[in-house]
Amino acid sequence: MQACPAQLNFASHLMQVNAGRAEKTAYIDDTGSLSYGELAQRVAKFAGLLHEMGLRREERILLVMLDTVDWPVVFLGALYAGVVPVAINTLLTSQDQAYIMEHSRCQAVFTSGPLLATVREALALARHEVRHVVVSGTADATQADQIDLATRLRKAGEAQAVQTQADEVAFWLYSSGSTGQPKGVVHTHGNLWHTAEIYGKPILGVREDDIVFSAAKLFFAYGLGNALTFPLSAGATTVLMAERPTPAAVYKRLVDHKPTVFCGVPTLYAGMLAHDDIPDRSLVAMRVCASAGEALPRNIGDRFTDHFGCLILDGIGSTEMLHIFLSNRADDIRYGTTGKPVPGYEVQLRDENGGLVAPGAIGDLYIKGPSAALMYWHNRSKSRETFLGDWIKSGDKYVCDEDGYYTYSGRSDDMIKVSGQYVSPVEVENTLVQHAAVLEAAVIGVADGQGLVKTTAYVVLRSGTAPCEAVQAELQAFVKANLAPFKYPRTIHFIDDLPKTATGKIQRFRLRQMESL
Numbered sequence: 001m002q003a004c005p006a007q008l009n010f011a012s013h014l015m016q017v018n019a020g021r022a023e024k025t026a027y028i029d030d031t032g033s034l035s036y037g038e039l040a041q042r043v044a045k046f047a048g049l050l051h052e053m054g055l056r057r058e059e060r061i062l063l064v065m066l067d068t069v070d071w072p073v074v075f076l077g078a079l080y081a082g083v084v085p086v087a088i089n090t091l092l093t094s095q096d097q098a099y100i101m102e103h104s105r106c107q108a109v110f111t112s113g114p115l116l117a118t119v120r121e122a123l124a125l126a127r128h129e130v131r132h133v134v135v136s137g138t139a140d141a142t143q144a145d146q147i148d149l150a151t152r153l154r155k156a157g158e159a160q161a162v163q164t165q166a167d168e169v170a171f172w173l174y175s176s177g178s179t180g181q182p183k184g185v186v187h188t189h190g191n192l193w194h195t196a197e198i199y200g201k202p203i204l205g206v207r208e209d210d211i212v213f214s215a216a217k218l219f220f221a222y223g224l225g226n227a228l229t230f231p232l233s234a235g236a237t238t239v240l241m242a243e244r245p246t247p248a249a250v251y252k253r254l255v256d257h258k259p260t261v262f263c264g265v266p267t268l269y270a271g272m273l274a275h276d277d278i279p280d281r282s283l284v285a286m287r288v289c290a291s292a293g294e295a296l297p298r299n300i301g302d303r304f305t306d307h308f309g310c311l312i313l314d315g316i317g318s319t320e321m322l323h324i325f326l327s328n329r330a331d332d333i334r335y336g337t338t339g340k341p342v343p344g345y346e347v348q349l350r351d352e353n354g355g356l357v358a359p360g361a362i363g364d365l366y367i368k369g370p371s372a373a374l375m376y377w378h379n380r381s382k383s384r385e386t387f388l389g390d391w392i393k394s395g396d397k398y399v400c401d402e403d404g405y406y407t408y409s410g411r412s413d414d415m416i417k418v419s420g421q422y423v424s425p426v427e428v429e430n431t432l433v434q435h436a437a438v439l440e441a442a443v444i445g446v447a448d449g450q451g452l453v454k455t456t457a458y459v460v461l462r463s464g465t466a467p468c469e470a471v472q473a474e475l476q477a478f479v480k481a482n483l484a485p486f487k488y489p490r491t492i493h494f495i496d497d498l499p500k501t502a503t504g505k506i507q508r509f510r511l512r513q514m515e516s517l
């Protein structure tokens with residue numbers, strides 16, 4: 001692999017890589033498409049627009065936008081101009097948005113028509129004045145301070161790319177922890193380059209002739225790599241979808257656009273397999289899929305591959321490392337595990353005293369690699385807990401077997417200690433979902449009357465099975481029969497939906513909060 005150039009403007013780098021593909025389609029969204037030539041022109045014009053609006057190098061703009069062709073134009077146009085886009089989850093409340101507006105001191109907000117009402121509420125709440133609001137899609141012409149992106153882009157002059165360093169701040173993402181305020185994760189131009197060279201090309205294997213579709217949105221680090229960094233680094237075509245990634249919406253894109261690379265999360269893969277109208281494999285064209293966000297249960301991987309004839313590369317990444325650092329590979333798949341470290345990253349499992357744990361023992365996951373974020377913005381204490389010199393503490397517990405395969409054991413703070421022994425909630429959940437009656441499950445530790453912690457399961461049943469004591473007893477017996485008996489859930493609650501983050505991660509802390517009420 002070649003070295004990352006010291007002087008790098010990642011947007012300008014992508015424009016150079018694709019200079020010979022002006023006619024080729026870079027993006028397809030629900031309303032049309034954008035060629036590589038048009039993308040390059042709009043990126044340069046967007047940078048020009050930022051200059052015309054008075055934005056200066058290193059100032060921040062907030063990007064609260066749906067996945068349409070305007071998203072990469074705004075993100076890359078900002079990088080091109082040396083302005084720092086702060087991309088956030090479109091599902092955040094106005095209170096969260098207001099916090100981020102204040103915390104990032106963004107000078108302008110770029111949003112989509114359907115999101116404008118929440119953005120306006122946030123602007124009213126924020127104790128920080130935003131100078132411009134720019135709207136992609138339907139804008140409200142009656143608002144004097146509001147700018148219509150398409151109109152202004154047409155009129156804008158094209159700017160030259162700003163010469164940035166690879167180590168220079170390029171963009172931020174916000175990472176929502178299980179508690180506390182969201183943290184601003186600061187990334188460089190070089191980090192984008194590294195994720196493409198280390199994972200996108202060699203592991204996911206994105207090629208020029210691919211059509212890529214990511215159900216994970218662009219504002220997630222996972223979606224940003226899948227639907228921007230990797231396909232644009234390879235000269236591929238990307239399908240974007242503004243709507244929520246339901247199984248029906250995803251299947252529509254898989255059938256209509258025939259993507260060859262698909263990226264999802266385990267909950268979505270489970271929903272796709274449970275969907276009534278699952279398309280025949282002859283109607284889709286996936287050659288490889290990726291999964292991240294949480295561990296992919298083995299039976300989902302097996303069933304998906306049986307049906308579609310296509311492997312899912314399960315991996316784990318983080319917003320702090322920008323993308324996947326531990327992954328299965330097309331030539332080395334072991335469903336039920338997260339595979340092995342991606343070459344270019346180093347991974348360690350450490351015990352409570354910082355020593356390395358032996359194979360088969362659970363340890364805290366640490367990662368070292370060139371795509372690590374610089375820090376959490378204005379948060380020294382959290383930065384110090386996570387960014388430890390060359391190493392990043394992920395907050396996940398893992399176990400590595402004698403063959404070097406890593407298996408997820410849960411978040412550090414989700415681990416349950418029963419009778420002095422760690423129980424991985426994920427292990428119990430994965431066992432429960434192997435029962436025919438169970439669609440999804442989440443497991444937490446709950447103290448009994450004597451203060452002793454026992455496992456408690458929250459279970460979503462498949463349609464057709466009614467919750468009752470007999471089903472509860474059957475599920476308990478099923479776990480006892482398949483795992484060490486101390487791990488079986490002493491209590492099972494049946495619920496309609498599990499609380500999850502927007503990326504589909506189970507929020508076990510919410511279940512713990514429910515228990516403590």
Ligand code: 3SK
Nearest residue numbers: 221222292293317318323
């Ligand atoms: O959740 C993950 O596994 C992940 C993967 C890639 C990039 C970012 C994240 C959080």
